[in-house]
Amino acid sequence: MSDRQLGPESGTGNVVWRLYTEYADEGRRYAVLGTVATLVGRALGLLPALVIGLAVDAIFLGERAYALPFVPAGLIPAAPVGQLYFSIVLLLVATGGGAVASWVEDWGWSVFAQRVQRSLRVDAYDALQDQELAYFTRRRTGDLMSVLNNDVNALQTFLEDGLSAIVWILATVGGISVILIGLNPTLTAVALLPIPLLALFTLVFTRVVEPRYLAVREEIGDLNARLENSVSGIEVVKTQSAERFETDRVRAASDSYLRASLAAIRVRITYFPGLNLISGIGFAITFLVGGLWVLGAAPLGVAGTLTPGAFVTFVIYAQQFIWPIIRLGDVVDDYERAKTAGRRVDELLARSPTVADSATASDLTVSEGAVAFDAVTFAYGEDAVLHDIDVAVAGGTTVGVVGPTGAGKSTLLKLLPRLYDADEGTVSIDGQNVREVRLQSLRSAIGYVSQDPFLFYGTVAENIRYGTFDATDAEIEAAAERAQAGEFIRNLPDGFDTMVGERGVKLSGGQRQRLAIARTMLKDPDLLILDEATSAVDTETEALIQASLQEFAADRTTFVIAHRLSTIRNADRVLVLDDGRVVEDGTHTGLLQADELYANLWRVQVGDIQSLPKAFLERARERQSAIVRDGENN
């Protein structure tokens, strides 16, 4: 199915770092480019303060000679005015070079981050679609979207801004420290005093803010899910005049999000002023000590020597120390968001689907198409929906599956393509346990048409071709004809090229069903499951589709679930399900003669309500109230 490999360390270590290194491959050279540009940019950025201090001392005060590291003495003019021009040229070169380096830095880091984001999102999506169907029914679409969008974006944001900032901070702090130590080691120690305090403060911040950011991400997921659900159900909202109700629900979800955000914001906005305060006080102390030294005083008995120019350089650098610290605040904040987002993405990437190929799986080979359900029991949750089902179907048979609503008909047939796995017992095709064959081979051997088929946003032809991607236009048109869909398709504004699905032309339920039947006919599977596949078409069209379907089903094992019993009266065999059990098994005529549940369902269909036994009506009433109770409990 997917060629995505689970990282060996999934779920361990620093999640953000692990995701980045696992997904860095393609963009690594851009990260290197970004890093080099950051370092060059920083070196150029630090140059002006050095030049200004030197100019003050050498040109204006004559306290020391004009000399710069790495600059040959022969290049430096002898006269003070020449030295001033030389200094200006240096400042301009540093500014221009810094601008170029900044461009390259942003380009390198952005390309790197965007590439990682792309690969991460594709893999996260791939991991998502590999999950078993039950995973999707347990989760809300909006929340899953939030992982694929917001969480992946948060990881990218940190990569783009945060990781480059870390290099920038390290380069700035390292560069300034080296220069400061060169100028005056004692005063450097004073200037660096706030660093441990800042580290401690940051540690406390991360501990407090982390759970709050996690809560925010969960609330975003909830809110997305709420919005998605309300927008998807807009037709019901309108017909039930429930706009106020929905707005209230969205407001409630927004309120929770607001509360979670404010709780995080309260902590976050304390962090930045805290950093400023600590570093500001540190700067004031450095300024005081350095100033006193220039004036010849010895604060607290600590004496030192400093020229005014070196003091200017020192003060400028000490001031510049505040930038990386403030930037560090942003980085830590972005990192905390990325970490909580990363955990959610990683959880998805690391999750092994419960319905997957076994290690020893081989391809399914269909010869007869015989299907067997052997002592099958299944529950979605606590209560079993299918109990101990034993059914063997000979290859090529058409089997009607009928029974009251909620009897378990769809569930039974969903076990065949492994949309769900049986809890007990086995389902097999031609003697091969479906759990022991490759999913891809299993599902390509089975055609499945549901009652409410989904159309993708795309043309009619693309929707029919879906799954048989190499089909020619002629094959598509032939399949459409067989599914009695040719005529209505030709009447659409652009025929087979008409856009349908979301934002496209809206098709009726019956038209969608016919496209789905055409899609399945094109697939030409060995086994066929028609789950109320013609329930939405009018009886006349159904008769025509039935004729085609009968011909199509003639040589392949076919299961037909139908409430409209006329649909299955010609089936070779009819299984009657009630409450998760097969209660009757025979032909239409045989079952009418048996005069049990099937015969009563038939009476309902032909309008012979008077002759229904009381017990059947009682049971129907019971079933309805059970369904209502279930619905209320869910």
Ligand SMILES: Nc1ncnc2c1ncn2[C@@H]1O[C@H](COP(=O)(O)OP(=O)(O)OP(=O)(O)O)[C@@H](O)[C@H]1O
């Ligand atoms: N995804 C699901 N999660 C939990 N319960 C489910 C799920 N799908 C179906 N059920 C429950 O399982 C039972 C059997 O449902 P199923 O759809 O198989 O019945 P059915 O006989 O096909 O009904 P209908 O004729 O109404 O389509 C019902 O009680 C239903 O509520």
